[in-house]
Amino acid sequence: MNSILNVEKIEKYYGYKGNVTKAIDNISFKVDKGEFVGIMGPSGSGKTTLLNCISTIDTITTGHININNKDITVLKRKALENFRRDELGFIFQDFNLLDTLTAYENIALALTIQNRGTREIDRLIKSVAKKLEISELLNNYPFQLSGGQKQRVASARALVTEPSLILADEPTGALDSKSARLLLDTFEKLNKEFQSTILMVTHDAFTASYAHRILFIKDGRIFNELIRGEDTRKEFFNKIIEVVTLLGGDAGNVL
Amino acid sequence: MFYKIAINNVKRSFRDYSIYFLTLTIAVCIFYSFNSFEEQTAMLEMGKSTSEYMLTLNKLIAGTSIFVSFILGGLITYANNFLIKKRKKELGIYMTLGMSKGKISRILIFETLLIGLVSLAVGITLGIIVSQGLSVITAQLLAVEMSHYKFIVSIGAVIKSAVYFGIIYLLVMIFNQVTISKYKLIDMLNAAKKNEVVKLKNAYVSIFFFIVSLIVLAIAYVLILKNGLNSEGFLLIASLLLGVFGTMLFFFSLSNFMIHIVQKNKKLYLKDLNIFILRQINNKINTNFVSMSVICLMLFLTITLLFTMFSFKSTNDNMVAGNTSFDASSVLIAKNENLEENANDIETFLEKIDFTFEADEKHTFFSEYKLTLTLENLLSNYLSKQEQKEFQESYMLGALSAVKISDYNSILQLKGQKPKELKDNEVLVVSNYGRMNQALNKFMDNENTINIEGKDYAVKNDAPIEGNILTTATALTYFYLIIPDNFSGELQLDKTGYNVMFEGSDPKKSEEKFTNLFSSLWEDSTVDGTNYLVLGNTIDQVNTRVHGLSATVVFLGIYLGLIFLISSAAVMALQQLSDASDSFERYQSLRRIGVTEKLINKAILIQNLIYFAIPLGLAIIHSIVGISMVNEVFKAFSQGIIGSSMLVIISTLLVIYGGYFYATYVGFKNIVKSRN
Ligand SMILES: Nc1ncnc2c1ncn2[C@@H]1O[C@H](COP(=O)(O)OP(=O)(O)OP(=O)(O)O)[C@@H](O)[C@H]1O
Ligand SMILES: [Mg+2]
Numbered sequence: 047m048n049s050i051l052n053v054e055k056i057e058k059y060y061g062y063k064g065n066v067t068k069a070i071d072n073i074s075f076k077v078d079k080g081e082f083v084g085i086m087g088p089s090g091s092g093k094t095t096l097l098n099c100i101s102t103i104d105t106i107t108t109g110h111i112n113i114n115n116k117d118i119t120v121l122k123r124k125a126l127e128n129f130r131r132d133e134l135g136f137i138f139q140d141f142n143l144l145d146t147l148t149a150y151e152n153i154a155l156a157l158t159i160q161n162r163g164t165r166e167i168d169r170l171i172k173s174v175a176k177k178l179e180i181s182e183l184l185n186n187y188p189f190q191l192s193g194g195q196k197q198r199v200a201s202a203r204a205l206v207t208e209p210s211l212i213l214a215d216e217p218t219g220a221l222d223s224k225s226a227r228l229l230l231d232t233f234e235k236l237n238k239e240f241q242s243t244i245l246m247v248t249h250d251a252f253t254a255s256y257a258h259r260i261l262f263i264k265d266g267r268i269f270n271e272l273i274r275g276e277d278t279r280k281e282f283f284n285k286i287i288e289v290v291t292l293l294g295g296d297a298g299n300v301l
Numbered sequence: 302m303f304y305k306i307a308i309n310n311v312k313r314s315f316r317d318y319s320i321y322f323l324t325l326t327i328a329v330c331i332f333y334s335f336n337s338f339e340e341q342t343a344m345l346e347m348g349k350s351t352s353e354y355m356l357t358l359n360k361l362i363a364g365t366s367i368f369v370s371f372i373l374g375g376l377i378t379y380a381n382n383f384l385i386k387k388r389k390k391e392l393g394i395y396m397t398l399g400m401s402k403g404k405i406s407r408i409l410i411f412e413t414l415l416i417g418l419v420s421l422a423v424g425i426t427l428g429i430i431v432s433q434g435l436s437v438i439t440a441q442l443l444a445v446e447m448s449h450y451k452f453i454v455s456i457g458a459v460i461k462s463a464v465y466f467g468i469i470y471l472l473v474m475i476f477n478q479v480t481i482s483k484y485k486l487i488d489m490l491n492a493a494k495k496n497e498v499v500k501l502k503n504a505y506v507s508i509f510f511f512i513v514s515l516i517v518l519a520i521a522y523v524l525i526l527k528n529g530l531n532s533e534g535f536l537l538i539a540s541l542l543l544g545v546f547g548t549m550l551f552f553f554s555l556s557n558f559m560i561h562i563v564q565k566n567k568k569l570y571l572k573d574l575n576i577f578i579l580r581q582i583n584n585k586i587n588t589n590f591v592s593m594s595v596i597c598l599m600l601f602l603t604i605t606l607l608f609t610m611f612s613f614k615s616t617n618d619n620m621v622a623g624n625t626s627f628d629a630s631s632v633l634i635a636k637n638e639n640l641e642e643n644a645n646d647i648e649t650f651l652e653k654i655d656f657t658f659e660a661d662e663k664h665t666f667f668s669e670y671k672l673t674l675t676l677e678n679l680l681s682n683y684l685s686k687q688e689q690k691e692f693q694e695s696y697m698l699g700a701l702s703a704v705k706i707s708d709y710n711s712i713l714q715l716k717g718q719k720p721k722e723l724k725d726n727e728v729l730v731v732s733n734y735g736r737m738n739q740a741l742n743k744f745m746d747n748e749n750t751i752n753i754e755g756k757d758y759a760v761k762n763d764a765p766i767e768g769n770i771l772t773t774a775t776a777l778t779y780f781y782l783i784i785p786d787n788f789s790g791e792l793q794l795d796k797t798g799y800n801v802m803f804e805g806s807d808p809k810k811s812e813e814k815f816t817n818l819f820s821s822l823w824e825d826s827t828v829d830g831t832n833y834l835v836l837g838n839t840i841d842q843v844n845t846r847v848h849g850l851s852a853t854v855v856f857l858g859i860y861l862g863l864i865f866l867i868s869s870a871a872v873m874a875l876q877q878l879s880d881a882s883d884s885f886e887r888y889q890s891l892r893r894i895g896v897t898e899k900l901i902n903k904a905i906l907i908q909n910l911i912y913f914a915i916p917l918g919l920a921i922i923h924s925i926v927g928i929s930m931v932n933e934v935f936k937a938f939s940q941g942i943i944g945s946s947m948l949v950i951i952s953t954l955l956v957i958y959g960g961y962f963y964a965t966y967v968g969f970k971n972i973v974k975s976r977n
Contacts, residue, residue, distance in 0.1 A: 103893050123898065131895030142890045146580040154571055159896050164567040203894065 056109030084257030135204035329424025337455035507557035600920035610858030611946035631837030632798035661805030
């Protein structure tokens with residue numbers, strides 16, 4: 047069994063007593079090692095919640111999540127922290143950059159907490175910055191960066207450790223098509239060369255077309271699944287648009 | 302409705318700002334304790350002059366209390382302003398919900414009232430307990446007996462604490478009203494969103510400023526150390542101003558300087574969360590450089606004040622030893638003009654003013670002479686330049702005093718000691734100069750004879766005999782040669798005097814009788830148109846003057862020291878805790894990218910440690926300079942005090958400052974604790 051991620055019948059409730067939101071309502075799926083999976087769905091459908099639960103930032107109400115055949119819902123705190131630090135790269139929807147640190151320092155933090163050597167840290171940051179074209183911005187603070195630049199810094203931080211599982215929450219949401227392509231190329235490269243597994247939430251059909259498989263979520267449930275198979279990216283893109291329209295998503299959002 | 306809001310807010314503040322409450326409570330407690338002093342000490346067995354002295358001490362404490370209330374007022378206003386600022390957003394939301402400014406004002410008033418009343422009540426209760434120990438300490442310091450123990454609640458101090466703190470809280474309320482009325486809704490709502498304005502200062506500029514601050518401080522230190530307290534007023538003020546300026550510049554440039562230095566050291570910079578810690582501290586020190594400087598200077602004052610206090614007390618204790626053997630002593634200073642016979646004799650003088658001793662007032666008379674031999678001559682081989690200077694500054698050079706053995710023996714017998722035998726060619730050395738420096742001791746070790754006017758006298762004792770020949774509060778250092786009765790050299794009568802022991806059943810009555818005698822003679826001792834100079838002390842007067850002085854210094858030192866210490870520690874704690882709530886999101890971000898809880902706690906510890914240690918560190922360096930200056934003044938009689946007093950000062954700092962640090966660390970951890 048080479049599935050790196052195995053989500054079994056998970057549910058997530060927010061609130062308590064009479065006022066409960068079912069953010070995730072009985073979702074199950076598997077992701078194999080080296081897969082690139084996209085997640086799409088309308089706003090509020092539970093995508094971020096799903097990623098948060100997988101990344102152990104949030105806890106699920108019922109069900110199990112196995113990563114590398116380890117049930118992370120029963121893992122001890124310390125093991126969770128190590129897992130998050132060493133195995134996981136998370137690109138957050140709201141970037142999650144530290145406002146007091148420069149871009150360089152934000153990226154460096156992911157490496158310093160892994161106790162990497164100083165030379166290696168510097169080298170890795172420079173190379174990831176070059177790939178995402180943010181070399182010029184490394185000495186800027188987040189408030190001196192545009193939304194798209196922040197998103198690329200956040201991506202650089204998640205990718206610099208070359209994690210085995212990348213969770214990306216709308217990583218191209220604030221990017222123009224050129225920057226989006228740069229980031230997605232980086233994803234593809236990591237996916238192909240390092241067999242990194244990628245789980246990416248997006249509203250954008252073009253971005254989604256980079257994935258091998260797409261899960262559509264609505265009201266906390268899996269609503270549909272699209273597999274790219276032998277399709278070209280263009281064909282896959284068209285299929286995605288169809289499902290999105292079916293979902294009642296805004297087609298204008300997609301172009 | 303708004304009472305409920307207020308109470309809920311206070312409840313929450315109790316959790317978030319327990320340190321603020323703690324500080325208020327301790328402040329009230331200290332304030333009460335010192336102001337209850339008068340009543341606390343009423344049970345002590347005090348002579349007339351001690352009682353009079355207590356009045357003065359109480360007045361001094363009352364005066365200091367006014368100063369203290371200004372400091373506390375400043376602290377409370379600062380803290381309150383701080384808390385209000387932090388709650389701008391919350392208050393803004395109340396306003397968008399349709400609450401009027403008036404109502405918000407009332408919430409704030411009610412909150413202040415509640416906080417004030419609780420801290421006042423708890424503080425006074427604590428103060429009442431603490432102040433019970435005060436009378437015991439006072440009895441020790443003043444060397445008086447405590448006849449009976451009573452549990453005392455000082456109503457006066459309760460009222461005073463309530464009034465003083467009431468006024469402070471009232472001012473805070475008014476201050477809040479003014480602040481609130483100035484706020485605009487939009488600012489209040491946006492208050493939490495403020496962008497971190499990082500002053501991107503040029504590396505070289507900050508390094509330059511930092512070096513300038515070090516130079517300025519060095520100049521100030523050198524000026525102070527070179528000139529000491531004796532320097533001209535202008536120089537002293539200039540060096541103090543330089544010190545203050547240097548301190549401010551130091552804190553202004555420190556954090557940027559630190560960042561540039563640490564960034565150069567990649568091993569340190571790119572380790573664990575050091576990047577993050579560095580930025581956290583940088584922000585705080587930079588924006589708070591004024592309060593950091595003030596805190597540093599207050600800590601410096603505290604340390605130096607406490608040290609001065611210890612030196613002073615130790616000097617006094619050291620000097621008074623051996624000077625209080627008799628219940629009362631008096632001398633008549635001899636005049637060399639041609640006077641009638643016995644004009645210089647105090648016994649005759651007493652007859653003239655019709656003063657008689659009671660039978661149980663055992664007494665002896667003595668005469669003190671000046672020799673032709675001087676102290677410089679005697680010790681010339683053993684005096685270093687420095688010691689020569691010390692003796693000179695203490696007015697101890699010049700002709701030596703001598704007392705004949707028969708007088709000396711009757712003095713010893715009055716004290717209940719065995720008389721000494723002295724041959725015609727022998728002398729005794731009676732002195733406490735050995736406590737000042739080593740010159741006399743060396744002399745005694747090396748020389749066996751003293752040559753007076755060509756005749757050698759053998760020194761009979763190996764070490765100087767300590768124990769003055771009279772009770773005195775003014776001339777606490779003494780040197781006498783005890784000479785044979787048939788001494789052949791030149792003798793010039795210097796003083797005649799007597800010592801008394803009160804052996805009756807009512808020593809207080811005699812005490813009062815002699816106190817009255819001495820003070821009336823002090824005012825006017827003209828008899829038959831001749832002016833005599835007659836001085837006298839009772840033991841109670843000496844105790845009051847000497848112990849009273851050190852007690853005053855000790856009490857005021859502790860009072861101010863404690864207030865300074867808790868004030869500065871409280872400001873540090875508040876700044877750190879508010880930083881904690883501002884930084885909550887940052888710590889969440891760290892957790893999300895996989896920073897372990899252990900690393901986060903370590904970062905919090907280091908951050909707080911550095912923040913608390915920096916002003917203390919500079920204050921300690923300042924204090925080393927201040928202490929060496931103070932020590933210069935007192936060193937003659939307080940040798941060896943540095944070690945023991947440092948121990949006390951360091952433990953005080955550890956307990957209070959360290960306690961605040963620890964509480965802040967724990968509170969900080971709680972605030973940024975993950976909430977899911
Ligand atoms: N901390 C929370 N407390 C209560 N409810 C929450 C919380 N976080 C999310 N929700 C609710 O859970 C549901 C799913 O939210 P989620 O953030 O997962 O949506 P999403 O699919 O990521 O949306 P978007 O595309 O807008 O990012 C929403 O209805 C949201 O209101
Ligand atoms: Mg989302």
